[in-house]
Structure formats: structure tokens, C-alpha cells
Amino acid sequence: xxxxxxxxxxHLLYRAWxxxxxxxxxxxxxxxxxxxxxxxxxxxxxxxxxxxDSEMVVVFDGEFGTADRVRAESTYKANRATADHxxxxxxxxxxxxxxxxxxxxxxxxxxxxxxxxxxAISAATRQGRRVICFSGDRDFYQLLDDxxxxxxxxxxxxxxxxxxxxFGVLPRQWPDYRALTGDPADNIPGIRSIGPKTAAxxxxxxxxxxxxxxxxxxxxxxxxxxxxxxxxxxxxRDIIRLRxxxxxxxxIVTGQPTPPLPRAAxxxxxxxxx
Numbered sequence: 001x002x003x004x005x006x007x008x009x010x011h012l013l014y015r016a017w018x019x020x021x022x023x024x025x026x027x028x029x030x031x032x033x034x035x036x037x038x039x040x041x042x043x044x045x046x047x048x049x050x051x052x053d054s055e056m057v058v059v060f061d062g063e064f065g066t067a068d069r070v071r072a073e074s075t076y077k078a079n080r081a082t083a084d085h086x087x088x089x090x091x092x093x094x095x096x097x098x099x100x101x102x103x104x105x106x107x108x109x110x111x112x113x114x115x116x117x118x119x120a121i122s123a124a125t126r127q128g129r130r131v132i133c134f135s136g137d138r139d140f141y142q143l144l145d146d147x148x149x150x151x152x153x154x155x156x157x158x159x160x161x162x163x164x165x166x167f168g169v170l171p172r173q174w175p176d177y178r179a180l181t182g183d184p185a186d187n188i189p190g191i192r193s194i195g196p197k198t199a200a201x202x203x204x205x206x207x208x209x210x211x212x213x214x215x216x217x218x219x220x221x222x223x224x225x226x227x228x229x230x231x232x233x234x235x236x237r238d239i240i241r242l243r244x245x246x247x248x249x250x251x252i253v254t255g256q257p258t259p260p261l262p263r264a265a266x267x268x269x270x271x272x273x274x
Contacts, residue, residue: 002257004124005051006117008135009060009105013039013094015136015153017087027274035090036273040097040264042153043134047261050151051132056258057120058098058105060091065112069239076239079187097267102259106252111243114139118242120253121148129255138185142174142242168200176209179237180226188236191229193222202226209237 016038024037047056069076098105108116114137121131121143131148133140140150144160151157160171169177180199182190194202202217212218218226226233261267268274 001127001129002255003051003054003130003132004121004253005047005054005056005258006121006124006131006133007043007056007058008113008117008133008137008140009058009094009107010113011135011137012042012058012153013087013090016042017090019153033090033093033268033273035087036093036097037264037268039090039094040101040261040267043103044261044264046134046151046153046155047258049155050157052260053257054132055254055256056103056261057253058103059113059116059120060095060105060107061113062107062109062111064110065108065115067110069112072235073188073239075187077186079184093271093273096271097273100271101261101267103261104252104254106249108246108249111246115243116246116248118143119244119246119248122244123248124253127255138174138178138183139240139242142171142240144171167196169203170206173203173206173208175237175240176203176207178240179209179233183240186239188239190236191225191233193225198223209233 013035017035020034020038023032024034025031026033043056043058047054066077095105106116117133121133124131125145125147129147133143133148133150135150136152141163144150144158144163149157149159163169163171163174167177177199178188178190180191180194180202181196182188202212202223207215207217212226218224
């Protein structure tokens with residue numbers, strides 16, 4: 001079956017804007033086109049080199065996508081309020097360019113892109129399709145299995161075995177692990193006394209958080225702090241867990257291969273964006 005190449009749109013856009021080696025300007029030097037040019041160039045190269053016969057689908061964060069998680073934890077992603085969000089200015093052009101290139105994309109106002117991608121990936125794997133998730137966001141580690149791999153914008157390919165080797169936990173334990181250690185990217189503090197090695201030791205043997213109170217794992221004073229913040233740890237895990245039940249837009253995933261993308265310059269020329 002046609003593999004699915006699932007692209008984390010916002011992550012790739014920010015990567016293109018801040019990580020592209022040179023600024024790409026319009027011919028009149030009045031508009032910075034680095035975001036849209038870099039996005040298209042990175043997507044095209046990754047698709048061509050790693051999944052040339054796959055179906056590419058791009059998902060963006062909805063405007064109110066974080067609302068449910070913020071209601072559960074008011075500080076969720078609060079650290080991003082002062083970040084430089086200049087890349088967002090390129091978003092309309094990116095969407096226009098994707099449509100012109102024949103790439104389907106989705107943005108659901110009330111959902112984070114991660115949840116939309118997780119739902120699409122879950123549906124694809126149930127159909128027996130292989131999936132490559134194109135993102136540098138570690139939240140996607142929880143989706144890794146025999147049919148799902150991650151390709152980062154630096155073109156590192158990650159599998160579940162890589163997560164196990166590096167962090168000492170299984171992909172399905174990733175939300176438990178990050179709830180204990182914290183996730184700075186999403187402003188989740190974790191337990192102050194629990195570092196990566198301790199968290200991996202607590203979850204050894206494939207345990208999840210609910211297995212810990214009845215185990216001897218929390219007997220040390222340091223680990224006892226998990227119980228002191230028990231409700232909070234469970235809430236953090238719920239925030240980290242990706243949803244698989246989002247109603248996807250009709251025809252966003254068709255099972256048909258995406259034709260090779262034209263070069264970024266060709267698309268910009270076609271759309272008179274230069």
C-alpha cells in the first residue's frame with residue numbers, strides 16, 4: 001500500500017525560517033520569502049529522498065488548538081508567548097504553494113496539528129500502511145512502532161529501537177517518561193528530583209505511571225516525590241498524550257501517491273510570489 005508521508009507543518013515552517021542557510025528575498029527585495037521557499041525545498045528533498053512513492057499530507061496547528069490543554073494546565077506552552085513568531089507571516093503563501101503543488105494540507109481551528117497527525121497516522125497503520133512522520137517534535141516518539149518511523153528536518157531517521165536505546169523506555173511509555181522528567185518545549189516542569197535516568201529506572205519493565213504506587217519503585221525519598229505530585233503528574237501525562245480521535249477533513253488522506261514536487265523556485269514563479 002502507498003506509504004504515508006505525514007508532515008508537521010508548523011515545525012517545518014519554523015525550521016525553514018530560522019534554519020535556512022541564507023535569506024531568500026523577492027526580486028524587489030521588499031519581501032522575505034525564506035519561510036515559503038525553505039518549507040517547499042525541505043519538503044521536496046525529504047519526500048524525494050526518503051519516500052518518493054508516498055502520499056504527502058501536511059498538517060498545521062489550529063488557531064485555538066491548545067485551548068483544551070490550557071484548560072487542563074494553564075501554563076501549557078506559556079513560554080512561547082514571547083517567542084519570535086515571524087514565520088507565521090509565511091503561512092498563507094505556504095498553503096497556497098502546497099495546493100498549487102498538489103499536496104493536501106489540513107488546519108483544524110480547534111485542534112493542535114500533532115493530534116490531527118496522530119489520528120491520520122493511526123488510521124494509516126490500521127490500514128497496513130507504512131508511515132514516515134516528518135518532524136523534529138519529540139512528542140511523536142510515542143507513535144513509533146514497526147510501521148511508523150520519524151524523519152527529522154536534519155534527515156535523521158528514528159525508530160522505536162532508537163528511543164529505547166537512547167532514553168531507556170518504550171515509545172508507548174513516552175508520555176509517562178516526559179511527565180516525570182518534564183518537557184521544556186511545552187512548559188511542562190516534571191518532578192524536580194526526577195531526571196532522565198531515574199525516570200527510565202522507574203518505568204523499567206514496561207511500567208506505566210499507574211503501576212508505580214503498587215511497586216517498590218517509589219520507596220526512595222527522591223522517588224517518593226512522585227506521589228506528592230501524583231495528580232499533577234497524571235495531568236501532565238494526559239497533556240503529552242496525543243489524541244487519535246480527531247475527525248479528519250474529507251479526502252485529506254486518499255491513499256494515492258503524491259507526484260514529485262516541483263522545485264521551490266518553480267512554484268513561486270507559477271504563483272507570482274517572486
